[in-house]
Amino acid sequence: xxxxxxxxxxxxxxxxxxxxxxxxxxxxxxxxxxxxxxxxxxxxxxxxxxxxxxxxxxxxxxxxxxxxxxxxxxxxxxxxxxxxxxxxxxxxxxxxxxxxxxxxxxxxxxxxxxxxxxxxxxxxxxxxxxxxxxxxxxxxxxxxxxxxxxxxxxxxxxxxxxxxxxxxxxxxxxxxxxxxxxxxxxxxxxxxxxxxxxxxxxxxxxxxxxxxxxxxxxxxxxxxxxxxxxxxxxxxxxxxxxxxxxxxxxxxxxxxxxxxxxxxxxxx
Numbered sequence: 001x002x003x004x005x006x007x008x009x010x011x012x013x014x015x016x017x018x019x020x021x022x023x024x025x026x027x028x029x030x031x032x033x034x035x036x037x038x039x040x041x042x043x044x045x046x047x048x049x050x051x052x053x054x055x056x057x058x059x060x061x062x063x064x065x066x067x068x069x070x071x072x073x074x075x076x077x078x079x080x081x082x083x084x085x086x087x088x089x090x091x092x093x094x095x096x097x098x099x100x101x102x103x104x105x106x107x108x109x110x111x112x113x114x115x116x117x118x119x120x121x122x123x124x125x126x127x128x129x130x131x132x133x134x135x136x137x138x139x140x141x142x143x144x145x146x147x148x149x150x151x152x153x154x155x156x157x158x159x160x161x162x163x164x165x166x167x168x169x170x171x172x173x174x175x176x177x178x179x180x181x182x183x184x185x186x187x188x189x190x191x192x193x194x195x196x197x198x199x200x201x202x203x204x205x206x207x208x209x210x211x212x213x214x215x216x217x218x219x220x221x222x223x224x225x226x227x228x229x230x231x232x233x234x235x236x237x238x239x240x241x242x243x244x245x246x247x248x249x250x251x252x253x254x255x256x257x258x259x260x261x262x263x264x265x266x267x268x
Contacts, residue, residue, distance in 0.1 A: 082243040083163040089241045091157045092166065096234035099150040103227035105143045106216040114140050115217045135209050141201060144216060147223065148189065148197040155195055158233060165236040173229040180215065180222045187212050 082089070106114060117133050124130070158170035174195040177184075181191040188203030204212075216223040 082240045084161050084166075084237070084240050086241070088157070088160055088162075089237045092154075092161065092237035093234055093241070095150065095154040095157045096230050096237065099147070099154050099230045100227055100234070102143065102147040102150045103223050103230065106147060106223045107218070107221070107227065113217075114143055115213045137205060137209070140209075140212065140216075141199075141204055144189070144204065144212070145199050145201075147216070148199050151226065152196040154230065154233065161237075163236055163240055165239075166233050169229050169232045169236065173226065173233075176225055176229070177222075183211070183215060184222070187215065 084092070108114070110116075114136065118136055119131055120134050120136065121129055121131050155170060155174065158166055161167055161170075177191055177195070177197070184191060184197070187207035188200040188205075190198045190200070192198055215221055218224065
């Protein structure tokens with residue numbers, strides 16, 4: 001008789017039957033150990049993605065810069081049980097807000113949307129004006145360039161974080177971008193070895209507008225999913241900032257009152 005054992009890389013299976021709950025609130029946190037995929041949180045299945053090169057690049061960037069850091073002791077100080085310094089959380093929040101804003105510019109619907117055809121006026125060499133209906137490609141290029149710049153800034157600040165939630169979300173973000181690398185390349189956007197984005201203006205200008213639109217407009221698009229992960233990073237940085245500020249609730253847990261749309265109370 002022979003026994004076949006198939007190895008698994010999804011380590012969440014080891015914890016799938018664990019039940020973790022807050023007795024006071026009755027909230028079930030078993031999702032954190034590989035439970036329901038319908039709830040947001042850190043699943044141990046993420047370790048499969050952490051094993052790839054993106055996570056290593058983030059850590060390499062962090063440790064390479066750590067030794068050369070010239071920031072003051074006050075700026076580097078970790079207080080109140082927080083994982084990151086005040087300056088790191090502040091930078092993460094700033095960069096996340098910038099990327100959220102540039103994503104919203106691309107994702108805007110209805111009047112003012114970049115991906116609605118408009119009446120455009122062009123002039124020939126003789127100064128004769130011609131009115132045509134089409135897309136404002138210059139405005140779209142600027143918006144995508146801003147998005148790429150803000151994306152790169154957030155990836156860089158995330159690489160300096162000690163916060164596991166921030167790092168994991170940043171890794172998932174770069175993995176997601178890698179999935180779209182071919183589609184992005186087709187419109188002139190390169191995903192570089194350091195996980196940052198580079199936009200070639202000439203290639204972008206010649207790209208199919210419908211391909212650009214599918215990546216940066218609408219629910220479920222590349223821009224939309226990037227925005228979602230950006231908001232997760234912002235939320236993690238804000239939660240860590242509350243630790244640093246020593247903001248506690250009456251029960252001795254960190255209060256969630258300042259965390260819009262979050263339920264961190266009782267978890268810390």
